[in-house]
Amino acid sequence: MDNTNADIAKAPLPTASTLRRRQNLVVQAWRFAALNFRFLTMITKGDH
């Protein structure tokens, strides 16, 4: 049974401050650095 659209309707919505944070240049510059670091950590973790 596909209840997807009912589930979507119940999903949490981001708050206004979360939406602002997602576009805030200072916050996102920090997240850019943090995400790159986490990506690199993940990439180097493999046994290859």
Next chain:
Amino acid sequence: MARVVVLGAGISGHTAALHLKRRLKGDHEVIVVSPNSKWNWIPSNIWVGVGKMTPAQVTFPLAPIYRRKGIEFHQALATELHPMGSPVEPRPHVSIRYTDPAHSGEEALVTYDYLINATGPKLNFAATPGLGPDANTVSVCTAAHAVEASQRFSDIIDKLKSGERQSLVVGVGHGTCTCEGAAFEYCFNVEHELRMAGVRELADVTYLTNENELGDFGVGGMTFSQSGFQTTSKLWTESLFRERGVHAVTQAHVERIEPGVIHYEQLDGSKNTLAFDFAMLLPPFRGADLKAFDEAGVDITADVFAPSGFMKVDAKYESTPYEEWSADDWPRTYESATLPNVFGVGIAFAPPHQISRPRTSANGTVITPAPPRTGMPSGVMGKTVAMTISDRILGDGRAPAHRASMATMGAACVASSGVGFRKGTAAAMTMYPVVPDYATYPETGRSPKDTFGEIGLAGHWIKFMLHVVFIYKAKARPLWFLIPE
């Protein structure tokens, strides 16, 4: 002097060829056979498909790069594999048919000491009647397809601007498709561009997928840690759909597509229809049409390749129930299961089974995503096999194989929409490993520290950075090899 032949010049084959030449230098031959004259950074086709990039920004000609690096390039399609030779050539060889305009249709033999099959997918639009750019839907699988998608999407925006309501469907066109992440990304690019054009209110956007639930992405979903809680990729993805007002149909196998109508079956056995004015549906993949023969000319294709056309490698192909699936089922070295000195990498290798739990509808139709193995995993496999082959050529031929199982390899998926420094946003996800390993990570099968999702402008910057960096790497610019796969 040894000769390595690489079939295919996509992410996996091109990566393998460059690393082979870097290590073998001029002492040995590296030959690339690819029917395409250009390399394509496929992840950015999404932006071509909404008119925000041109094909020239996501492709470049291969021949000048290979000329500069001393790699021999044949723009040709590999048609037959003769791993034990044939009556006309006793050495292992590949039959090829040229596709470049100067020699179109001409045939030749290329002998090899080592062979890498990196032929990628055959886009199997024929699996679903009415699917594809030659029929009723568009695609973003190639740059040319994406250009056509962009033109059709532009027409839809014009109609919306004239006040005409339009239905847009984005997703996958068969119950066994893969690359749901790409469809998801294109869906949100379409939604973003509709908003930017000021016509979002008149457009119904629907994501149509074979995933059992949103957030599956063909990897069985993920568990993220956020703000001190564990959450699922399902809830995380549903939140994005709600925020952007995108509808979804899951558990769907598209049976056929008529002009303006998609006919699909769902896991409960119900048969439904979905009307559309614009539909971008990805096709299922098959292996390339490559046949194999023994020295007497007997067809051994069924020994070398799975029924799907993908090459059998060092995976465990015995059929086992989902509950018994293990990380150990997945290949490590990508050496052919039957042929010496032959490897299958990227999409060309046959996975042992899906990653998502397999499901069939009440009518017996398989509706389960195939495992994704594009992008980062493809590049890692290409490099791994290049290291194995170069070690063997430079040593005594018995060097142990390098290993890179998808059960010990991570992957990142950055679904970005919009363009420009401030206008974009992205859903960035990483997982480690791609194939869940419940022996190492009993709770979720994946490392909680390395499996996460985040939405924001930063992911969009990363996506653009990856576009620039990987094209730089593929062009073999100075120090290209320092950039990880």
